[in-house]
Amino acid sequence: MCFDPHAVGWSRRGGLGFISRAETHNPGPRGYPIVGCLMEMGTQAHRKLARLARDYGAESLMALSMGSTRLVVASSPETAREILHSTAFSDRPIKQSAQQLLFARAIGFAPHGEYWRRLRRIAANHLFSPKRIAAHGAARLHECNLMVETLNALSSMVDDGHVTVRKHLQHAALNNIMSSVFGRRFDFYSPEGERLKEMVREGFDLLGAFNWADHLPLLQPLDPQNIYGRCANLVPKVVAFVQNIIDEHRLDASLAKDCNAEMDFVDVLLGMEGDDKLSDADMIAVLWEMIFRGTDTTAILTEWILAELVVHPEIQSKLRQELRNVVGDAKSITEAHIACSPYLLAVVKETLRLHPPGPLLSWARLSTRDIHVAGHLVPAGTTAMVNMWAITHDEKIWENPLEFRPERFTSGDGGVEVDVKGSDMRLAPFGAGRRVCPGRTLGMATVQMWIAKLVLEFEWSMSSKQPVVLDEILKLSSEMRQPLEACIRRL
Numbered sequence: 001m002c003f004d005p006h007a008v009g010w011s012r013r014g015g016l017g018f019i020s021r022a023e024t025h026n027p028g029p030r031g032y033p034i035v036g037c038l039m040e041m042g043t044q045a046h047r048k049l050a051r052l053a054r055d056y057g058a059e060s061l062m063a064l065s066m067g068s069t070r071l072v073v074a075s076s077p078e079t080a081r082e083i084l085h086s087t088a089f090s091d092r093p094i095k096q097s098a099q100q101l102l103f104a105r106a107i108g109f110a111p112h113g114e115y116w117r118r119l120r121r122i123a124a125n126h127l128f129s130p131k132r133i134a135a136h137g138a139a140r141l142h143e144c145n146l147m148v149e150t151l152n153a154l155s156s157m158v159d160d161g162h163v164t165v166r167k168h169l170q171h172a173a174l175n176n177i178m179s180s181v182f183g184r185r186f187d188f189y190s191p192e193g194e195r196l197k198e199m200v201r202e203g204f205d206l207l208g209a210f211n212w213a214d215h216l217p218l219l220q221p222l223d224p225q226n227i228y229g230r231c232a233n234l235v236p237k238v239v240a241f242v243q244n245i246i247d248e249h250r251l252d253a254s255l256a257k258d259c260n261a262e263m264d265f266v267d268v269l270l271g272m273e274g275d276d277k278l279s280d281a282d283m284i285a286v287l288w289e290m291i292f293r294g295t296d297t298t299a300i301l302t303e304w305i306l307a308e309l310v311v312h313p314e315i316q317s318k319l320r321q322e323l324r325n326v327v328g329d330a331k332s333i334t335e336a337h338i339a340c341s342p343y344l345l346a347v348v349k350e351t352l353r354l355h356p357p358g359p360l361l362s363w364a365r366l367s368t369r370d371i372h373v374a375g376h377l378v379p380a381g382t383t384a385m386v387n388m389w390a391i392t393h394d395e396k397i398w399e400n401p402l403e404f405r406p407e408r409f410t411s412g413d414g415g416v417e418v419d420v421k422g423s424d425m426r427l428a429p430f431g432a433g434r435r436v437c438p439g440r441t442l443g444m445a446t447v448q449m450w451i452a453k454l455v456l457e458f459e460w461s462m463s464s465k466q467p468v469v470l471d472e473i474l475k476l477s478s479e480m481r482q483p484l485e486a487c488i489r490r491l
């Protein structure tokens with residue numbers, strides 16, 4: 001038998017993804033036989049995919065195989081909009097680890113349909129509504145105040161005020177979400193807090209790991225990276241932990257029926273009636289997901305902003321001046337002050353542009369039917385990614401894209417207002433369309449409040465022991481390769 005590589009697309013797409021359907025003639029790299037472009041998907045996949053898209057003149061849409069996965073990648077705002085807003089891309093492909101770790105029943109990975117809509121509606125009304133976000137303001141500030149005191153104590157133990165901030169940001173972010181969702185905080189140095197931290201860390205590792213078996217199904221029974229094994233070990237611990245909190249809430253509710261205390265999200269889920277009522281297993285999935293989505297993105301973004309402020313002391317001073325003018329003699333900073341601080345918002349936007357926590361928008365989309373995108377046929381069952389990092393670093397869209405210049409977003413400095421919450425595809429770090437991030441307003445409110453407080457309380461400068469390296473590593477989110485170390489001085 002004569003093997004004609006061109007007939008089935010082998011020469012164009014080394015992997016198996018694009019041979020199972022008719023060749024779509026989308027431009028893209030060939031990759032290696034069987035594995036296709038799997039090698040490109042390392043810890044800086046966004047950079048590699050951006051380079052490939054440029055090399056192949058495929059910014060609008062690039063097609064490649066990752067083993068048996070058919071993948072298209074959009075690196076232009078126009079195609080990003082087509083994909084994110086299309087009803088054909090309302091599903092997500094689910095990784096083996098996410099499936100095992102219960103996420104198929106949570107908002108992020110539930111298939112588009114009635115159940116997913118119900119979860120979004122419940123979360124929109126009871127966790128992410130403006131009223132709810134405002135009501136949680138004091139708790140957000142409380143977490144930051146505790147972090148400020150810890151950093152202050154640590155820095156005063158050394159001559160140069162040297163601190164490593166990541167752990168403290170993670171603790172604050174985790175307790176921030178735990179208090180809003182579960183109604184309680186944890187001491188991360190107690191056995192229970194340690195257990196929670198360890199479960200979350202293991203979950204992040206497993207979800208962030210690039211699992212070859214996701215794209216080469218023959219490997220699945222072999223579990224070469226031990227991902228299946230580790231997930232199987234973690235799940236019962238998670239279920240026991242979250243179930244215990246649900247049971248505590250049930251008990252509290254039965255003991256104090258007429259109590260008017262602020263309801264947390266577990267109370268809300270337990271109070272659902274009729275069609276909205278969730279089983280305990282579904283509640284566990286939804287609550288567990290919130291811990292993930294709410295913790296790492298917030299901590300990672302705050303760390304990136306602080307790093308940029310250390311590298312750019314003049315921007316840090318300008319920001320502090322704005323905040324001092326706005327806060328004046330007030331005892332404490334409030335959401336109202338934040339709303340009057342356009343430079344603060346510009347600093348956050350510029351960091352989202354240079355260091356989007358989800359450079360490939362975290363979780364991809366899946367086509368549920370054959371559809372044309374940017375003039376190319378994308379068959380049903382194709383994974384679609386938006387390379388937001390490529391868009392936010394494109395010199396055709398952004399002047400001097402590698403420069404950190406918040407002024408590009410302030411009209412007083414000749415900049416332009418750009419909405420980051422999903423309406424402008426030049427900067428859509430929270431995605432867009434039906435599956436846009438539902439936590440974006442909460443995430444922005446938290447990060448702005450924490451940065452304002454940390455900049456008002458401390459002067460941040462470069463450590464002589466460990467200079468700031470603005471290089472990233474893509475795990476579940478894109479975090480600083482070397483955790484930020486800086487010297488702080490209480491103001």
Ligand code: HEM
Pocket residue numbers: 084107108109120177289290293294295297298301357358361362363364429430431432433434435436437438439440442443444
């Ligand atoms: C800086 C903060 C954050 C960033 C950059 C971020 C980014 C993203 C992105 C890029 C997506 C995918 C959107 C798409 O496919 O179009 C997403 C989805 C999601 N995010 Fe966020 N996020 C942040 C904060 C949060 C917070 C605080 C929560 C909840 C506590 C949250 C919960 C979710 C959920 C549940 C989804 C899945 C939505 C769905 O599939 O319907 N996120 N996020």
